Amino acid sequence: MASEPVNVNEFQELARLALPKMYYDFYSGGAEDQHTLKENVEAFRRITFRPRVLLDVSRIDLSTTVLGYKISAPIIIAPTAMHKLANPDGEVATARAAASCNTIMVLSFSSSCTIEEVAASCNAIRFYQLYVYKQRHIAATLVQRAERNGFKALVLTADTPRLGRREADIKNKMIAPQLKNLEGLFSTKVSSDTGSILEAFANQTMDASLSWKDVEWLKSITNLPILIKGVLTREDAIKAVEVGVAGIIVSNHGARQLDYSPATISVLEEVVHAVKGRVPILMDGGVRRGTDVFKAMALGAQAVLIGRPVIYGLAAKGEYGVKRVFEMLKDEFELTMALSGCPSVKHITRNHVRTERERLH
Numbered sequence: 001m002a003s004e005p006v007n008v009n010e011f012q013e014l015a016r017l018a019l020p021k022m023y024y025d026f027y028s029g030g031a032e033d034q035h036t037l038k039e040n041v042e043a044f045r046r047i048t049f050r051p052r053v054l055l056d057v058s059r060i061d062l063s064t065t066v067l068g069y070k071i072s073a074p075i076i077i078a079p080t081a082m083h084k085l086a087n088p089d090g091e092v093a094t095a096r097a098a099a100s101c102n103t104i105m106v107l108s109f110s111s112s113c114t115i116e117e118v119a120a121s122c123n124a125i126r127f128y129q130l131y132v133y134k135q136r137h138i139a140a141t142l143v144q145r146a147e148r149n150g151f152k153a154l155v156l157t158a159d160t161p162r163l164g165r166r167e168a169d170i171k172n173k174m175i176a177p178q179l180k181n182l183e184g185l186f187s188t189k190v191s192s193d194t195g196s197i198l199e200a201f202a203n204q205t206m207d208a209s210l211s212w213k214d215v216e217w218l219k220s221i222t223n224l225p226i227l228i229k230g231v232l233t234r235e236d237a238i239k240a241v242e243v244g245v246a247g248i249i250v251s252n253h254g255a256r257q258l259d260y261s262p263a264t265i266s267v268l269e270e271v272v273h274a275v276k277g278r279v280p281i282l283m284d285g286g287v288r289r290g291t292d293v294f295k296a297m298a299l300g301a302q303a304v305l306i307g308r309p310v311i312y313g314l315a316a317k318g319e320y321g322v323k324r325v326f327e328m329l330k331d332e333f334e335l336t337m338a339l340s341g342c343p344s345v346k347h348i349t350r351n352h353v354r355t356e357r358e359r360l361h
């Protein structure tokens with residue numbers, strides 16, 4: 001392959017060549033049979049377009065807003081763990097790329113740079129993703145630190161009471177996370193001589209009793225808007241609106257949690273219909289092309305998040321690689337808009353796509 005990739009998928013191979021097998025497997029893998037991992041991508045492929053012609057598309061405006069923050073395109077950086085395993089600059093490199101692309105970065109709770117390091121590195125718009133450990137004071141401390149350091153929203157990941165079974169990590173005896181933000185707060189040492197040490201660590205720490213009423217607790221300790229990540233059903237979408245979240249992220253955690261969960265793009269519309277515009281809906285999982293971004297927008301998402309493509313860009317080419325990944329998706333999205341007759345994101349409608357179910361009827 002030429003050294004300059006021409007699309008986001010080509011970054012994956014470069015990342016594979018650049019990374020030790022244990023880390024590549026950790027980043028790329030999904031749960032169990034990896035059915036959902038494939039489906040997240042395949043389900044996008046089953047959606048086709050209903051492009052409109054002879055509309056003035058000489059200027060295309062890709063910009064949008066999320067929670068009032070203007071971004072250059074509806075593409076946001078998803079929270080993913082431990083960027084220093086991909087590149088020595090870790091999340092600082094990712095944040096700098098986000099700043100130069102004028103988009104939002106969601107910093108993972110499991111980051112390998114601290115909240116303070118990322119905040120000091122650049123002026124990217126930052127949201128903070130939260131896991132809640134059995135020791136609730138840890139979440140409270142991190143929320144305060146995120147607030148103090150100018151993070152604009154919290155993303156509560158709701159789909160991880162325990163870690164999904166990732167068989168490559170079990171085989172590789174994947175290491176415990178190096179959670180920089182927890183230094184001095186919590187010991188990340190775990191006892192497990194077999195299987196994934198990461199999984200053993202997560203299962204010892206995560207508060208599996210976390211429930212909807214705890215969103216109230218979270219609201220009581222912060223003034224930041226709270227997005228809930230990991231919603232896949234209309235029931236939970238309605239629940240999320242009832243407890244007063246500021247937004248919903250339709251996500252199956254990049255197919256790393258419950259295998260045979262639906263592809264996220266296939267349930268986006270169910271959530272959109274249930275929510276009826278009361279809060280914004282974002283989605284992630286399997287976005288690899290600008291056409292995927294367009295399809296998600298047409299089905300009602302306000303923006304998409306990208307997980308693995310960012311890591312692959314980071315592993316292959318550091319900050320520049322993350323920037324290229326974003327630009328590639330953005331350029332493809334812009335072309336898709338032009339070829340579909342949409343001069344701005346507001347012009348993208350449900351009528352611009354046809355789902356498989358619609359094709360069969």
Ligand code: FNR
Pocket residue numbers: 026027028040078079080081108109110129157229251252253254255256284285286287305306307308309311
């Ligand atoms: C994740 N994801 C994730 N989500 C989260 O809320 N907190 C986290 O720390 C992580 N860590 C993480 C690590 C790795 C290696 C991956 C691949 C994913 C899930 C992530 O936010 C997002 O939901 C998916 O990555 C989206 O799917 P794609 O874009 O990777 O297909």
